[in-house]
Amino acid sequence: xxxxxxxxxxxxxxxxxxxxxxxxxxxxxxxxxxxxxxxxxxxxxxxxxxxxxxxxxxxxxxxxxxxxxxxxxxxxxxxxxxxxxxxxxxxxxxxxxxxxxxxxxxxxxxxxxxxxxxxxxxxxxxxxxxxxxxxxxxxxxxxxxxxxxxxxxxxxxxxxxxxxxxxxxxxxxxxxxxxxxxxxxxxxxxxxxxxxxxxxxxxxxxxxxxxxxxxxxxxxxxxxxxxxxxxxxxxxxxxxxxxxxxxxxxxxxxxxxxxxxxxxxxxxxxxxxxxxxxxxxxxxxxxxxxxxxx
Amino acid sequence: xxxxxxxxxxxxxxxxxxxxxxxxxxxxxxxxxxxxxxxxxxxxxxxxxxxxxxxxxxxxxxxxxxxxxxxxxxxxxxxxxxxxxxxxxxxxxxxxxxxxxxxxxxxxxxxxxxxxxxxxxxxxxxxxxxxxxxxxxxxxxxxxxxxxxxxxxxxxxxxxxxxxxxxxxxxxxxxxxxxxxxxxxxxxxxxxxxxxxxxxxxxxxxxxxxxxxxxxxxxxxxxxxxxxxxxxxxxxxxxxxxxxxxxxxxxxxxxxxxxxxxxxxxxxxxxxxxxxxxxxxxx
Numbered sequence: 407x408x409x410x411x412x413x414x415x416x417x418x419x420x421x422x423x424x425x426x427x428x429x430x431x432x433x434x435x436x437x438x439x440x441x442x443x444x445x446x447x448x449x450x451x452x453x454x455x456x457x458x459x460x461x462x463x464x465x466x467x468x469x470x471x472x473x474x475x476x477x478x479x480x481x482x483x484x485x486x487x488x489x490x491x492x493x494x495x496x497x498x499x500x501x502x503x504x505x506x507x508x509x510x511x512x513x514x515x516x517x518x519x520x521x522x523x524x525x526x527x528x529x530x531x532x533x534x535x536x537x538x539x540x541x542x543x544x545x546x547x548x549x550x551x552x553x554x555x556x557x558x559x560x561x562x563x564x565x566x567x568x569x570x571x572x573x574x575x576x577x578x579x580x581x582x583x584x585x586x587x588x589x590x591x592x593x594x595x596x597x598x599x600x601x602x603x604x605x606x607x608x609x610x611x612x613x614x615x616x617x618x619x620x621x622x623x624x625x626x627x628x629x630x631x632x633x634x635x636x637x638x639x640x641x642x643x644x645x646x647x648x649x650x651x652x653x654x655x656x657x658x659x660x661x662x663x664x665x666x667x668x669x670x671x672x673x674x675x676x677x678x679x680x681x682x683x684x685x686x687x688x689x690x691x692x693x694x695x696x697x698x699x700x
Numbered sequence: 701x702x703x704x705x706x707x708x709x710x711x712x713x714x715x716x717x718x719x720x721x722x723x724x725x726x727x728x729x730x731x732x733x734x735x736x737x738x739x740x741x742x743x744x745x746x747x748x749x750x751x752x753x754x755x756x757x758x759x760x761x762x763x764x765x766x767x768x769x770x771x772x773x774x775x776x777x778x779x780x781x782x783x784x785x786x787x788x789x790x791x792x793x794x795x796x797x798x799x800x801x802x803x804x805x806x807x808x809x810x811x812x813x814x815x816x817x818x819x820x821x822x823x824x825x826x827x828x829x830x831x832x833x834x835x836x837x838x839x840x841x842x843x844x845x846x847x848x849x850x851x852x853x854x855x856x857x858x859x860x861x862x863x864x865x866x867x868x869x870x871x872x873x874x875x876x877x878x879x880x881x882x883x884x885x886x887x888x889x890x891x892x893x894x895x896x897x898x899x900x901x902x903x904x905x906x907x908x909x910x911x912x913x914x915x916x917x918x919x920x921x922x923x924x925x926x927x928x929x930x931x932x933x934x935x936x937x938x939x940x941x942x943x944x945x946x947x948x949x950x951x952x953x954x955x956x957x958x959x960x961x962x963x964x965x966x967x968x969x970x971x972x973x974x975x976x977x978x979x980x981x982x983x
Contacts, residue, residue, distance in 0.1 A: 418875060418876075418877045418878075421877050422792070422876075422877060424784055425784050425787050425788045425792060426788060426792070427784075428780075428781050428784035428785040428787075428788060429784070429785050429788025429789060429792065429793065429802060430798070430802060431781055431785055431847075432785065432802055432805040432806045432809055432847065432848075432851070433801055433802055433805040435805070435809060435844050435847070436805045436808050436809060438820070438824065439812065439816070439817075439820045442819075442820055442823035442824045442828070443816070443819060443820065443823065445823065446819075446823055496719070497719045497722055497723060498723070500715065500716050500719030500720070501716070501719050501720040501722075501723045501724075503716055504713075504716035504717055504719065504720045505720065508713055508716055508717070509720075517720060517724055519971070520723075520724040520727050520728070521723065521724065521727075522967065522971070523727055523731070523964065523967070524723070524724075524727045526901060526905075526963055526964060526967045527727075527730070527905075527960065527963070527964075528904075528905025528906065528907070528934055528959060528960075528963055529814075529905075529906075529907070530905070530907045530934045530935075530937050530938050530959075531734070531905070531934075531937065531956050531959060531960055532730075533938075533941075534937060534938075534941045534952065534956050535730050535733065535734065535956075537941060537942075539733070565723075565726065568723045572723065596705045596706060596708075596709045597709060598705070598708060598709035598712045598713065599705060599709075601712075602712070619811070622811045625813065626811070626812070626813025626814065626815070626816070627813070628813065628814055628815040628907075628908040629907045629908055629934075629938060633938070633941070633942060653813055653815045653908075656815050656816075656818075656819060657815050657818070657908055657911055660818075660819070660822070660911065660912050661911070661912065665827065673819070674819055674823065677815075677816050677819040677820075680813050680815070680816050681812065681813075681816055684808075684811045684812055684813055684816075685808055685811075687811065688804075688807050688808050688810075688811040689804075691807075692804060692807055
């Protein structure tokens with residue numbers, strides 16, 4: 407039987423409402439995430455000042471009296487992130503340039519699928535492999551008492567940030583109009599000169615976005631970092647000592663907390679810190695991309 | 701100082717090639733290594749039995765089943781929401797402030813650290829909505845995490861359907877929603893499928909979001925309802941490689957291999973689907 411016209415209108419109206427609702431769902435989820443982190447996390451600041459939390463050097467959440475200073479964790483995250491960035495950014499951008507500008511088409515496809523495979527490997531598997539291979543290697547090569555160090559974490563995370571950096575930088579390079587390159591070549595530039603002087607500057611804002619998103623990936627990484635950085639909550643003297651990151655602290659300690667305790671709230675407060683950091687990084691990356699669009 | 705530009709080019713390209721090799725070669729090594737070490741552990745018994753003696757013996761069957769349940773649950777929540785959201789962005793949204801905010805929110809959802817999703821899931825689903833640590837809470841947490849993947853891929857698929865298809869449909873008097881349903885969506889289906897598979901592979905491999913929302917340390921039975929805890933492969937691998945001493949290496953590598961196989965084969969299917977339909981496309 408044919409549906410009457412008004413029935414069909416009603417059906418369509420309902421569907422379109424659903425579509426509008428789903429459309430703004432992402433905004434709602436971002437707000438909900440912040441709301442629920444804040445709801446639990448801010449309870450901590452009834453008992454502890456926000457300065458003691460951010461700048462305190464002692465993280466002894468279960469001793470009496472407990473200390474909830476996350477400075478050593480922030481420094482831990484910073485060490486690992488800086489190390490990973492130093493490794494990943496030059497190599498990542500160089501690979502992106504090779505894949506998009508130098509490699510012949512067949513090789514390009516193979517390299518791209520290699521990078522896609524790397525992006526697909528779960529972080530817990532990479533952490534496990536890191537424990538089995540990288541950690542003993544670091545221990546023996548640098549004659550350390552343990553291979554579970556910030557350096558091992560930085561190496562592994564640098565590696566894990568590659569897919570993000572390479573694929574986004576490659577998109578940015580591909581988006582550079584072909585005529586720029588052709589003009590440079592027509593003027594007698596070598597291919598390398600046209601890449602270095604013309605294509606890279608033209609793609610710079612996209613590359614900035616790639617670097618920012620790569621850093622965001624590194625800061626947020628949890629499992630691999632927890633498995634290979636040693637998890638010692640103190641400020642390290644150098645990169646060859648164990649560190650503990652913000653993410654690893656949350657993942658490792660949440661299972662042992664009592665719901666409603668200061669320790670429980672403090673882990674949510676760390677969640678707020680992480681959320682704000684990644685939020686800012688994503689904003690910067692987004693601005694970089696949109697500057698290019700104009 | 702080297703003056704000859706062609707010689708410089710050779711040096712530069714060699715360095716670029718080395719950088720690329722540094723990225724890609726370890727990937728091959730890792731795959732080779734896990735397959736080589738984990739191969740012996742894989743047997744029918746390993747895949748189909750409950751773990752015994754504190755996970756030191758027996759198989760990983762409940763972890764595999766738990767992961768399958770979780771992935772299915774994730775899709776149930778994420779797929780409709782993600783596709784409708786992409787339809788909104790691609791077909792309905794005007795170029796205004798709200799749309800800009802929606803896009804920014806999606807980028808942010810994609811960038812939120814996975815462990816923060818775990819905290820969020822714990823706060824809202826486990827505690828606030830009182831689902832407890834359960835398949836339901838875990839699936840919903842993972843669903844919000846994979847939402848950006850589904851939205852972005854679906855949107856690309858919808859955007860790639862030529863505008864003229866829509867115009868022809870409108871000119872025949874077809875309404876907007878019927879045009880989307882009968883003209884746009886069928887052509888976008890391969891892209892949507894790709895997004896779905898990538899979301900599944902992400903959900904299957906993530907550990908941090910399920911740590912406090914569903915994962916059971918050791919549970920040698922299958923979950924009976926959506927309010928049950930469950931074991932999951934990635935968490936199981938984490939547990940047996942860091943928390944339980946004296947486990948045979950073989951078991952660890954075997955678990956890693958099974959997880960890797962599931963995730964990579966899903967990705968492979970996604971790549972094949974994409975390539976197949978790209979070739980078939982007529983516009």
